[in-house]
Amino acid sequence: MNTPQRLADLDFTSLTNRTFHPSPAAWEDQVLYFLMLDRFSDGQEQSFVDNDGHVVAGGTTPLFQLSDAGNATQTAEQAAQWREAGIRFVGGTLKGLQSKIGYLKRLGITAIWISPIFKQVASQETYHGYGIQNFLDVDPRFGTRDDLRAVVDTAHANGIYVILDIIFNHAGDVFAYATNGQPVFNGTTFPVAGYRDAAGIPSLPFRELDLTLHNSAWPDGAIWPREFQRPDTFTQKGKIQHWDNDPEFLEGDFESLKDIRHGTGSLDTYQPSPTLKAIADVYKYWIAYADLDGFRIDTVKHMELGATRYFSAVIREFAMAIGKENFYLIGEITGGRSRAFTTLELTGLNAALGIDDIPDKLEYLVKGFRNPTEYFDLFRNSELVNKGSHTWFRNRVVTLFDDHDQVRKGNNKARFCADPGAYQQIAAVIALNVLTLGIPCLYYGTEQAFDGAGGNDRYIRESMFGGDFGAFRSANRHFFTESNPAYRVIAQLLALRRQHIALRRxxxxxxxxxxxxxxxxxxxxxxxxxxxxxxxxxxxxxxxxxxxxxxxxxxxxxxxxxxxxxxxxxxxxxxxxxxxxxxxxxxxxxxxxxxxxxxxxxxxxxxxxxxx
Missing domain, CATH: 2.60.40.1180 (Golgi alpha-mannosidase II)
Known part of the structure; x- marks a missing residue:
């Protein structure tokens, strides 16, 4: 099946003429596992247990041993190479993920949240997936659209739901401004030099492209589908400097990632732009194509409430129409609990990703530096309902203590186990996460006690399968062992959670x-x-x-x-x-x-x- 170039090329009738995997009755019964696809598995590991419970004899990457820690940083030169590898694609694939569904099932995971898989700007190393160039295709470094289908089918066959990380606040660095470098937001619209070609040079016209004149634009140039090539797709206002200034935080670019214009009007009178309507069709396509169960929506804070409300309504209606009555929409909403729950109520999103207060209170309560009331009060809203305990929050917030950004830690990123002695407390932090209110989410590598720490995001995005940027400052060693004490205690606690409804609801x-x-x-x-x-x-x-x-x-x-x-x-x-x-x-x-x-x-x- 060829990659469609236009939304008009999509055949929704044939895509939806089948039976889809039903939604869970209650998302609070689920346990999420967030993985960065590039850092999870390349499918080449030795001696791991496969989806059917058999030990795999083949593969090229041996299992990590304690003596392998630091094997990639023995000299200053090696350490520099290891650090540099952390900002590039390492090699994780959808086929690799498919081979580890059994590993996740035995851990007790019931839903996987996968980082964005869409085709990235070819000339850049956006291994994280947030620099999309083609919204209708999978990045070839991750695999194919059929590989995504196979992952979802395998997950469903093993009782695991699939949530895909999506973006509609911005696209990748698909065009260049006419000014040198990236201009800074000042409220004005900046001229554009052109869409970037496969080499990253802005040689393509900034308009809908005629491939008979610009055949080099497909597949690695400009932005796709074709409906997104209209110049009014983008706000063109330069990068954000002040992340809480209105309208800067709504209209500015995320560094080189280009902000998309969603529409105009107040919340109740919002008029979606043609691009926002097209984006909704894009993500309806992915639900139907891959039989997805939910979306985690990136950077909700930086979109107008009306845009998020429109998208939520359209997606939910489509999902219901194909039998997914409880398709779940989780918003990444920075700015604290008040902003998060206000946004949920106004937009119709199902749940907020607890990336501000919850991780801080979870981690540092266990480590002894937060009062317990600071964590438990996060699940209350006494100002509104004046109660001491609230089941309402059981399915409205996704709780976690480690993640791929750690916005709360600024330039001092560190996983829970990075602190000396924290490994002895991993059972406590897992219990606080999975046995309290909310939908618990584990970050990949937690079950192997990863201890990444450093001055930016790369250090908390170690590779599970080795490669050049493995965990514990290693290389060419994988971490898919089910005998790790952290893996075992998580599996025991999640089994207990499944057995007792009180611990879930x-x-x-x-x-x-x-x-x-x-x-x-x-x-x-x-x-x-x-x-x-x-x-x-x-x-x-x-x-x-x-x-x-x-x-x-x-x-x-x-x-x-x-x-x-x-x-x-x-x-x-x-x-x-x-x-x-x-x-x-x-x-x-x-x-x-x-x-x-x-x-x-x-x-x-x-x-x-x-x-x-």
């Missing part, structure tokens, strides 16, 4: 604790640090699951923990369903009449317990 309460059994209060920092049991309950249909982590990585901690007064008679017992200390499994604690009702819990150092 229940109301949530941070619980008071006591050292002496008589004086109770919420756990909090003392002297700028907290080393304590931090317990919370999930309540669903008269059942309570009691979870607790220990923010002390060195010593076990014991505390009396308040539980629901009405559900538990004095003298009844709770049973340990999970503990990072295996000797606690299936042991029981007795309910006593303290602060209403309470039980005495001991939580291992840096560990987790779950009782029911």
């Amino acid at each position: 229940g109301r949530q309460y941070l619980r008071p604790i006591s050292g002496n059994g008589s004086q109770f209060g919420l756990p909090m920092m003392l002297g700028g640090q907290i080393r304590s049991v931090v317990p919370w309950s999930r309540l669903f249909n008269n059942e309570e699951a009691l979870c607790a982590i220990n923010t002390d990585p060195q010593s076990a901690r014991t505390a009396w923990v308040t539980i629901d007064n009405e559900l538990h008679p004095a003298g009844s017992e709770l049973t340990c369903l999970f503990s990072t200390d295996p000797t606690q499994l299936n042991t029981r604690v007795t309910v006593e009449a303290r602060n209403g009702k309470a039980v005495k819990l001991t939580v291992p150092a840096g560990g987790v317990v779950v009782y029911k």
Whole structure:
């Protein structure tokens, strides 16, 4: 099947004349796994377990051993080469991802979020996928459109949904301004030298192209489909300098990525541009072509609310029309909780990606530098509904603690495990992520305790399959081992989450604790640090699951923990369903009449317990 050059070439009738994979009944039941396709797998690994549970004997890349750490940075020259490799395509493919669906299934993942797969500007190293040149094709470095279909089909066959990362705020660096370099936003429209050709030179006219006159424009020049080549597709106002200034943050370019003009008007009177209508058709095509289950929408903050509302409505209607009643739209909305939930309510997006407050509070509560109330209060909106616990947030926010951008950390990017001793606390941070409200999302490599850190994004985007930019400063070693303790504890916690609906959908309460059994209060920092049991309950249909982590990585901690007064008679017992200390499994604690009702819990150092 040839790549279409125009939206008019698409045959939606034949694309939609089939049965599609149904949506999940409840997205809060799912566990997402976000992977950067270029950094995940090239399919050439040795000795990993395949989708059918068999050990693969072939392949060229051996499994990482602890002695391989630093094998790519032994000298200053090697270290420089390793760092340089981090800004280029490394070689991950859709076929590689397809070969690792079983690895993800056994981990307990039920939905994969894939970084953008669309064709990138050929002359640039936008391995991350956010520099699109052709919105109707897959980048050949990742594979083909049929490869995408095969990934989705394999995922569906293994009970895994697929969410695709999409962009309609901007395109890649497809044209050059007439000024030298990239002009800075000042509110005016800048003249354009021309569309870039395959070599990146602006030699093509800035208009809809006639291929009989400019045959070199296909497939690597200008922008495609043809409907996007109209000059009024772009705002042409130069790059953003002030990321919160209106209208600069709405109309400016993301550095060299060119801002798209979406339309005009207020939220309720918004008139979509021809380009926005075309973009909606593009993404309807991908839903139908690949049988996708959801979109993660990039840079929602930088688009007019009316544009996002229009897109959400059109996509949801199309998805429903083909039987996907709960196609999920997750928006990347920077600017804090208030902006995120306001945007959800006004635009019709299903959920916000929690990339501001949630990762900060998740990570640093576990490490002992945030009050527990700072995290648990993120799931409340007492100003509006004046309640202490809210199931409403269970499917309206995607929670995570590591991601590919880490906007919150500025120029000091670092994964959770980068801090000394943090590996001992990985069970606690996973438990806080997957056993509290929201739709949990794990960032690739977390299950192998990746420890990337550095001055920019590249250091938190290590390669899982080796190549020239492997994790732990290595090269040519892969990390698809299922014996890693981090992988095993994640698999155990996710299995527990699947088994108990309270851990997925229940109301949530941070619980008071006591050292002496008589004086109770919420756990909090003392002297700028907290080393304590931090317990919370999930309540669903008269059942309570009691979870607790220990923010002390060195010593076990014991505390009396308040539980629901009405559900538990004095003298009844709770049973340990999970503990990072295996000797606690299936042991029981007795309910006593303290602060209403309470039980005495001991939580291992840096560990987790779950009782029911």
